[in-house]
Amino acid sequence: MDDHRGADFSVKPELTGELVVLRPFDLTRDASAIRGWLTDPEVARFTAGTPQTTPAPPWDEEAEIRMHEWYGSRGHQSDRLDLAVIDRASGRCVGEVVLNEWSPANRSCNFRIALAAAGRDRGLGSEAVRLTVGYGFEQLGLNRISLTVFDHNPRGRRAYEKVGFVLEGTRREVLRYGDGWVDDHDMAILASEWRRHRGCPGADA
Template identity: 55%
Template structure:
C-alpha cells in the first residue's frame, strides 16, 4: 500500500497566508538569505559556534544551491516545496518531506523559514499544508521530525499542527561549550484524520 505514494507530482498547496509550490529560479536569493542568517543556522543545527554575522556570499555555494533547487521538481522519492508569503508573493522558505521509507509508509519533515517569514504563523500553516498532503494524497502512515531544545518556537508550531513528542536524543548537537538535546516528534495518519492539524 505505502509503496504507491507518488512523489513525482509536485503540487501547489494554498492556505490563507502561504502558498506551497515548486521552486522557481527567483526563489534562490530568498533561500540563500535564509541559509546565511545566523539565527536560522543556529536553530537548524547547521553551526557549532555562536556568530551574529551573516555568512559571506560564496559563488561556489550559490552555484551548488542553484543546481540543487533546479532538480527538486524531478525527485521521485521526496517533496520539496517553496513557501511563498501570499501577502507579498515572495518566497520565505521551504517545506520538505524526505527520507521516504516505503515499507513503513513514513517520511521525515523539515521546514526552513527565513527572517522575512517569521512570527506570523506562516510556518504553522505551511506545516499543516504539507503534512495534510502527505497523509491525504501520498497515503503516509507516519511523519516525524527532530527539534532542538533551544528552538521552543518551532516546537510550539509543530505541536499546534498535531505533532507529539516521542523522546529525546540526548546531547545530539554540540553548540559552543554546550550539548543540546533534540526532541523527536511525530504525527500519525489516524491522528491527522481526527483533527486535520488542529488538535484540541
C-alpha cells in the same frame, strides 16, 4: 484516498492556505530568497545547530552554483517533496518545506522546514506545516511523518505541536553548543491522529 496506494512524489503540487502558498521552486523568482536563508545565522542555528556567533561561510561562486544545482533539481525528484513557502501578503518566497527520507515499506517520511526572518512569528510556519502534513497523509498515503527539533528552538516545537506532532522521546545532549549541550527531541504525527483532528488538536477533545 486508498491508504494502500503507493506515494507519488513525482507530482509537485501547489498547496494554498490563508497565509501561504506552497509551490515548486522557481529560481528566476526565488534565488535571492534562498540565498538569504542559506546565509541566515538563525536558520543555521535551528537546522544545523550552528551557534549564532559562528560566522556564515562566504557566499562565493561555488556556493551559488551549488544552490542552483540543488534547488533547480527539486522538481525532478521522485522520492521526496521540496516546496517553496510563499507569503501571500507579499508574494515573496520566505522558506521551504520538505518531505524526505521516504520509506515505502513503512509509508513514512521525515519533515523539515526552514523560514527566513520575513516568514517568522506571523503564523506562516504553522500553516505551511499543516498544509504539507495534510498532503502527506491525504494524497501520498503516508502513515507516519516524523521530525527532530533542537531544545533551543521552542518556537518551532510549538508550531509542530499546534499541528499535532507528539513528543516521542528526547536524545540528551546531542549537540555541543557554545559552552553547553543541547537536547534533540523526536516528534511524529500519525495518519490516524490526522484523520481525527486534521491538524487542529484540541478541536477533537
